[in-house]
Amino acid sequence: MKLSELSTGQKGVIVKVLGHGGFRKRIVEMGFIKGQEVEVLLNAPLHDPVKYKIMGYEVSLRHTEASMIEIITESEARNKDIANPDTTEENGISVASNNEQDTEFNNLHEEALKKRRIINVALVGNPNCGKTSFFNYASGAHERVGNYSGVTVDAKEGRAEYKGYNFNLIDLPGTYSLSAYSPEELYVRREIIDKTPDVIINVIDSSNIERNLYLTTQLVDMNQRIVCALNMFDEFEERGDKLNYKVLGHLLGVPMIPTVFRTGRGIDELFQTIIDMYEGQDSTFRHIHINHGKDIEEGIDRVKQLIQEDEQIRYKYSTRYLSIKLLENDSHAEEFIKTLTNGNEILKLRDKEAVRIKEECKEDSETAIMNAKYGFIHGALKEAEYQEGNIEDTYQTTHALDKLITNKYLGFPLFFLLLYIMFQVTFSLGQYPMDWIDSMIGALGGRISDTMSDGPLKAMLVDGIIGGVGSVIVFLPQILILYAFISFMEDSGYMARAAFIMDKLMHKMGLHGKSFIPLIMGFGCNVPAVMATRTIESRRSRLITMLILPFMSCSARLPIYIMITSTFFALKYRSAIMISLYVIGIAVAVIMSKVFSRWLVKSEDVPFVMELPPYRFPTSKAILRHTWEKGKQYLKKMGGIILVASIIVWALGYFPHNDKLNQQEQLEQSYIGSIGKVVEPVFKPQGFDWKLSIGLISGVGAKEIVASTMGVLYAGDETVADDEAQDTAKYSNLYRKMSADGVTPLIAFCYLLFVLLYFPCLATIVAIKNESGKWKWAIFTAVYTTATAWCISALVYQTARLFL
Numbered sequence: 174m175k176l177s178e179l180s181t182g183q184k185g186v187i188v189k190v191l192g193h194g195g196f197r198k199r200i201v202e203m204g205f206i207k208g209q210e211v212e213v214l215l216n217a218p219l220h221d222p223v224k225y226k227i228m229g230y231e232v233s234l235r236h237t238e239a240s241m242i243e244i245i246t247e248s249e250a251r252n253k254d255i256a257n258p259d260t261t262e263e264n265g266i267s268v269a270s271n272n273e274q275d276t277e278f279n280n281l282h283e284e285a286l287k288k289r290r291i292i293n294v295a296l297v298g299n300p301n302c303g304k305t306s307f308f309n310y311a312s313g314a315h316e317r318v319g320n321y322s323g324v325t326v327d328a329k330e331g332r333a334e335y336k337g338y339n340f341n342l343i344d345l346p347g348t349y350s351l352s353a354y355s356p357e358e359l360y361v362r363r364e365i366i367d368k369t370p371d372v373i374i375n376v377i378d379s380s381n382i383e384r385n386l387y388l389t390t391q392l393v394d395m396n397q398r399i400v401c402a403l404n405m406f407d408e409f410e411e412r413g414d415k416l417n418y419k420v421l422g423h424l425l426g427v428p429m430i431p432t433v434f435r436t437g438r439g440i441d442e443l444f445q446t447i448i449d450m451y452e453g454q455d456s457t458f459r460h461i462h463i464n465h466g467k468d469i470e471e472g473i474d475r476v477k478q479l480i481q482e483d484e485q486i487r488y489k490y491s492t493r494y495l496s497i498k499l500l501e502n503d504s505h506a507e508e509f510i511k512t513l514t515n516g517n518e519i520l521k522l523r524d525k526e527a528v529r530i531k532e533e534c535k536e537d538s539e540t541a542i543m544n545a546k547y548g549f550i551h552g553a554l555k556e557a558e559y560q561e562g563n564i565e566d567t568y569q570t571t572h573a574l575d576k577l578i579t580n581k582y583l584g585f586p587l588f589f590l591l592l593y594i595m596f597q598v599t600f601s602l603g604q605y606p607m608d609w610i611d612s613m614i615g616a617l618g619g620r621i622s623d624t625m626s627d628g629p630l631k632a633m634l635v636d637g638i639i640g641g642v643g644s645v646i647v648f649l650p651q652i653l654i655l656y657a658f659i660s661f662m663e664d665s666g667y668m669a670r671a672a673f674i675m676d677k678l679m680h681k682m683g684l685h686g687k688s689f690i691p692l693i694m695g696f697g698c699n700v701p702a703v704m705a706t707r708t709i710e711s712r713r714s715r716l717i718t719m720l721i722l723p724f725m726s727c728s729a730r731l732p733i734y735i736m737i738t739s740t741f742f743a744l745k746y747r748s749a750i751m752i753s754l755y756v757i758g759i760a761v762a763v764i765m766s767k768v769f770s771r772w773l774v775k776s777e778d779v780p781f782v783m784e785l786p787p788y789r790f791p792t793s794k795a796i797l798r799h800t801w802e803k804g805k806q807y808l809k810k811m812g813g814i815i816l817v818a819s820i821i822v823w824a825l826g827y828f829p830h831n832d833k834l835n836q837q838e839q840l841e842q843s844y845i846g847s848i849g850k851v852v853e854p855v856f857k858p859q860g861f862d863w864k865l866s867i868g869l870i871s872g873v874g875a876k877e878i879v880a881s882t883m884g885v886l887y888a889g890d891e892t893v894a895d896d897e898a899q900d901t902a903k904y905s906n907l908y909r910k911m912s913a914d915g916v917t918p919l920i921a922f923c924y925l926l927f928v929l930l931y932f933p934c935l936a937t938i939v940a941i942k943n944e945s946g947k948w949k950w951a952i953f954t955a956v957y958t959t960a961t962a963w964c965i966s967a968l969v970y971q972t973a974r975l976f977l
């Protein structure tokens with residue numbers, strides 16, 4: 174509970190004081206120390222200040238200030254006793270000596286100390302420095318780590334324990350700085366200022382220390398309690414870099430701890446340091462002022478003096494930090510300052526100082542501050558005897574590989590070769606476990622058929638559930654293999670290269686470079702990909718990226734791709750068909766983005782640097798875990814939406830039931846038959862019959878349902894094999910049934926095209942609504958993708974028919 178929430182006459186015991194260092198110091202100096210009892214003498218709501226009694230003195234605070242002090246009250250302590258059986262014994266004692274005031278206070282005191290043992294820790298650092306690796310290692314979570322930036326866009330929370338302390342860990346998106354330019358930078362700033370973590374872990378990629386320390390200097394400005402994790406220390410050592418990190422820590426007033434989050438090295442020490450710092454026992458930690466040079470410092474001081482006149486904000490912001498931000502022309506700080514009574518005055522002074530700095534430093538204040546910070550870092554590193562080892566050594570392989578992989582001529586063929594190998598292995602290797610699962614499902618269906626008496630229940634089990642869910646679940650091995658490949662490409666750093674080589678091409682066609690990470694993520698699942706568009710600074714590019722994302726073929730579409738390609742095409746063509754789908758998706762996305770960028774807003778070109786992290790050989794554990802996570806998701810979907818959809822599709826096909834008809838006639842006269850017949854004309858130009866049409870409609874919920882629906886609609890008696898079509902061996906049964914319905918390979922391919930391009934799925938549409946903030950864009954996406962799918966598949970069918 175917050176101190177500000179106590180009403181007149183109530184008492185509490187102080188747990189901790191939140192906020193930046195300057196504020197904490199002032200409050201602690203007033204006597205608000207952990208474990209002290211406070212009594213509210215007078216708290217009128219909406220009336221400042223509030224009067225408190227602490228250590229026998231009367232002091233007054235503002236509401237805003239009191240809201241930064243965490244306390245525990247008697248009733249909270251009691252509730253906790255009841256809720257927590259561990260402490261019932263103590264509770265017994267406290268009840269026994271209920272009338273003794275002293276004991277009761279002692280109990281409260283103890284509770285306060287216990288509660289104090291929860292430390293809120295935020296992870297801040299550049300993209301790709303290992304924050305999520307630490308988060309996963311420490312909390313046992315399974316968040317995605319990827320060897321490219323922009324993977325974490327949301328804050329993730331997790332818990333860890335060390336030496337009786339509980340840590341609330343928050344994994345934040347990666348940022349290079351804390352300016353107001355990109356959404357994730359603002360997001361991290363807000364997390365730090367509004368959520369006031371007790372300690373910040375600043376994760377640093379030590380093989381890139383100079384650039385990483387830039388963010389550290391900004392955190393220092395904010396006057397936060399920081400611990401630096403010098404991560405990737407294995408690479409640092411391997412390269413033979415030298416650094417006296419103790420000296421560097423002393424210079425910055427921040428403890429520095431070498432870590433390797435991949436193996437867990439240094440994590441205990443890191444936790445110990447956090448505890449020490451939190452308890453005020455760390456000797457390294459102190460608040461320093463980064464010296465920006467005389468001219469800038471003068472400006473910072475003057476602006477700060479004026480900001481300080483308003484006592485209101487001192488509880489929240491370090492005034493020095495605000496002053497620096499103003500001189501950096503930070504739009505967000507400006508807006509905040511405008512809310513102050515003397516806001517305009519402050520901004521006027523800022524403008525004056527900025528002009529003066531520009532005259533004296535020969536560069537604008539923003540650049541001057543940045544240069545000063547880098548100067549400071551450079552100096553500090555010199556003093557700490559920083560020496561880069563043989564960069565070539567570790568980067569040699571990376572450079573050599575990059576020469577090949579990002580080569581102008583070789584890059585693309587290699588990329589497609591890799592894709593080809595990936596699909597080929599998926600198909601050929603996946604065939605075996607697929608056959609096993611298939612025969613198991615067949616046996617299960619057969620057993621139920623033999624033992625149960627005929628009727629709707631049996632039909633539902635065999636044709637509905639086993640037919641529907643079974644037809645999707647057989648693809649599990651192939652999906653797992655594919656995911657193992659994709660995980661490998663991501664973790665090793667290849668995906669960043671793939672984005673890099675595609676970037677050049679796409680840039681020419683009017684798409685923003687930074688859109689690439691979301692687009693590539695889209696191959697996995699469109700929903701997190703839509704969320705990942707937050708990392709794009711320009712609103713226009715963000716919107717366009719969201720709109721074209723559904724063309725990135727997500728993995729939910731795989732079952733139907735695999736089903737149809739392995740039914741209609743010989744093994745040697747399958748990979749090519751699969752790749753062609755992906756390529757067509759990308760091509761349509763590019764064309765659409767070009768159309769949108771011309772049509773929505775006029776072009777704007779933002780320069781952009783694509784990070785190329787060094788190649789790392791991924792740990793098999795990480796790959797297995799990623800793969801398994803996906804597999805789990807897949808299975809969960811089977812038990813949920815796919816199961817429900819299969820039953821619904823089956824029921825619509827079973828009722829109204831007529832025993833005298835054969836299966837084909839029964840389906841035709843059922844509800845689903847009638848629905849199918851109604852929509853069939855819509856898909857006439859594509860040559861889809863009513864069963865295919867039903868599949869498309871059912872796929873609106875989730876794309877896997879297209880496959881499970883096919884499974885239900887084509888379930889039932891195995892027709893006797895004639896030796897035709899043995900090439901497409903596995904699905905020959907499906908093949909026979911579908912070709913009996915007049916489905917040709919051309920129609921099948923057009924069907925895949927339609928599945929690729931049309932309405933993504935409900936979850937994606939909702940995500941687009943949330944990220945763009947408007948239903949308008951979500952509905953637009955739903956409509957235009959479906960229209961595109963309709964036109965393209967009709968065009969392909971009608972054109973190809975002329976030649977085949």
Ligand code: GDP
Pocket residue numbers: 298299300301302303304305306307317318319320321322324325347404405406407408432433434435436664665789
């Ligand atoms: P984040 O973007 O900061 O969350 O970084 P991630 O946790 O996703 O890690 C980025 C990459 O660095 C992954 O490929 C990790 O396996 C790798 N990585 C993380 N910590 C270390 C480390 O200490 N040493 C080495 N060599 N690699 C690491």
Ligand code: MG
Pocket residue numbers: 304305306317318324325347
């Ligand atoms: Mg991350």
